[in-house]
Amino acid sequence: MSSIADPIKEGLARGWQVFGPGQKALPERIDCDVAIIGSGAGAGITAELLAKAGLQVLIIEEGPLKSSSDFRQRESDAYSQLYQEGGGRKTADQAMPVLQGRCVGGSTTVNWAGSFRTPADTLNYWAQNYGLKDISPASMAPWFEQVEQRLNISPWLTEPNGNNSVLQRGAAKLGIPAPVINRNVKGCWNLGSCGLGCPTNAKQSMLVTTIPAALDLGARLLVQTRAERFSWDGEKIESLSCLPIHTDGSAAGPALQVKAKHYVVAGGAINSPALLMRSHLPDPHQLLGKRTFLHPTVASSGVMPEAVNGWAGAPLALYSDHFLYTQPFNGPIGYKLETAPVHPGFAMTNLGGLGQTLVDKAKDFPHTSVLIGLLRDGFHPQAIGGTVKLKSDGSPVLDYPISDYLLDGARRAHLTMAEIQFAAGAKSVRPAHDMASAYGSWKEAQAAIQALPYRPYITTIGSAHVMGGCNMAGLAELGVVRPDGQHWQIVNLSVHDGSIFPTSIGANPQMTVYSQAARMATALAQRLNGREVRLVEAQPAKRSELQT
Missing domain, CATH: 3.50.50.60 (FAD/NAD(P)-binding domain)
Known part of the structure; x- marks a missing residue:
């Protein structure tokens, strides 16, 4: 180059x-x-x-x-x-x-x-x-x-990469809209x-x-x-x-x-x-x-029968707002569905798991799909966000308590993403949660996710x-x-x-x-x-x- x-x-x-x-x-x-x-x-x-x-x-x-x-x-x-x-x-x-x-x-x-x-x-x-x-x-x-x-913001017209194709197939099978995203790119490679x-x-x-x-x-x-x-x-x-x-x-x-x-x-x-x-x-x-608000974001990884190669191609090509607009502001937290790039450092750090679980994930890496759910915070009495504070040296830190309200949204987003990945043909799905396992069917995943304890630290949540x-x-x-x-x-x-x-x-x-x-x-x-x-x-x- x-x-x-x-x-x-x-x-x-x-x-x-x-x-x-x-x-x-x-x-x-x-x-x-x-x-x-x-x-x-x-x-x-x-x-x-x-x-x-x-x-x-x-x-x-x-x-x-x-x-x-x-x-x-x-x-x-x-x-x-x-x-x-x-x-x-x-x-x-x-x-x-x-x-x-x-x-x-x-x-x-x-x-x-994404724009x-x-x-x-x-x-x-x-x-x-x-x-x-x-x-x-x-x-x-x-x-x-x-x-x-x-800024040349327009719909992404190139064929979605393997990771976005999983979202596209699974959402279509379940009747969930997943339109093309707008991107600020010009002559993208x-x-x-x-x-x-x-x-x-x-x-x-x-x-x-x-x-x-x-x-x-x-x-x-x-x-x-x-x-x-x-x-x-x-x-x-x-x-x-x-x-x-x-x-x-x-x-x-x-x-x-x-x-x-x-x-x-x-x-x-x-x-x-x-x-x-x-x-x-x-x-x-x-x-x-x-x-001060984040979009607290949770993830779900699915092992697909085909090679996904999620590190290649535009990381965002499709999205779904279906679960934003089916939730009123004064109800359970809504969430936006997108995909995340499956880069080794990023994915292995943020998808949860330790020891042998990480070894297994690395082996499945070329076949791994990653969906993310972005929680819409700030519209409900229990969604008060966080507070910027100063450390003793004057540098900032964000204090952001993870409430039960947010954790309920994390669970529901995990359920949605697992269902989409299985609908797209996943062999197994694992929500980013330290106590989760790789589940072999939607029925098994649904029961397991409903039973998991959702708490800070063991539930992997981040934001950009x-x-x-x-x-x-x-x-x-x-x-x-x-x-x-x-x-x-x-x-x-x-x-x-x-x-x-x-x-x-x-x-x-x-x-x-x-x-x-x-x-x-x-x-x-x-x-x-x-x-x-x-x-x-x-x-x-x-x-x-x-x-x-």
Whole structure:
């Protein structure tokens, strides 16, 4: 793949202004119009729009700058270089792993490319319960359309890989809808290594789209630079203290000060609340860091008679929302069904089992199908999510109790996935649960799963979707930020990432972050210098549309 162009190397050769360990030396102070903390979904969209508006933009990323030349489809490289805490981030009680990106492009660099518009019932729930009446399905439609055009989001038309085919066959036999997914890719090689960084630049992550566009427009980028805390007085931020770091998080030099007219926090729904908490920003209603949500995710592995080779091909091609929409918000928790890449490290770590069980799983690896169920948290009195807290060194941790309500959803999702896998022809199915076995029939699996004790630690649960903690609301007593993303108490501070969600959304969140950031950043550009900007230029009207 050495012949593939590397847009990051090409940009650096053109003279991009990139500073930090391994790049240009960091100055002691940087002045700008807007400082953006983070470089993921919200940050990337915001950076491009504000740079288009002619503002001096500074992007601050605590992770390294890696590119397609570094992405070699190796789990050992990717997790250590591209993920928070080397891929080992967990909740406070260590019961759930939490996968988040920590590199330029953030989680968009390492996600599986699934792109969903925000479900209409989620937006309606926010309107009814958080005063967000202007963020409706109809009002968001133009923002969805802009993002879809900018990031080439469209249905995946290639034949599903072996793993997705299991979901397709089993769901069809049971009469469960399983439509094709939308993906943000262009010229995809269908390699299957989306979570390890795209080596062909096909995935339209912030790393290859909005961040390069902003840098070409004169934005500056700080890498391996951690935003430590804000200094503020009254209702305004005065400066931001940052620290250059090595990839292990240790200091790599003296602190520097960033002075901006406006600050946009977009570090993700664990790091963003933590920055505001370290800075002791106003929180009169004690909302900061609260109601932080995951899509707690459970898995089921099935051994198929045919070779699945689930490490090859797009990891997400199909999905099913059937078990979201058959559950009311005030009832048992609903769940979305998807597939997961069957990469050795990822699968062997997250599918449960010890000793001989792992040996047996390794032998069956080429024939293994993995389905996942993503629980929709945040809509029920027993679904209160978690809380971001600070450790003694100021680093964040997410406290996320696993309630009986969530565990009931885990059991029901395991039952559904086992039934689908058997309907697709599985020889055996094993839910990801330390006390489970490989069951040889749907009848046996159904009885066994119903009898299993569902508790934290023995029930394997994880997540790659973090939301909330700085939620937006139409009233100050209901949220940390206003509907336009501006902090309720600090006039020159906004939040543009998944931490603004009042609940989880019941879908992979990148599209919701993109569209909300586009809406907020467009308005922010107008407020800061009166410029009207768009992610994509409006198409000229057709001749027939101009005729009256």
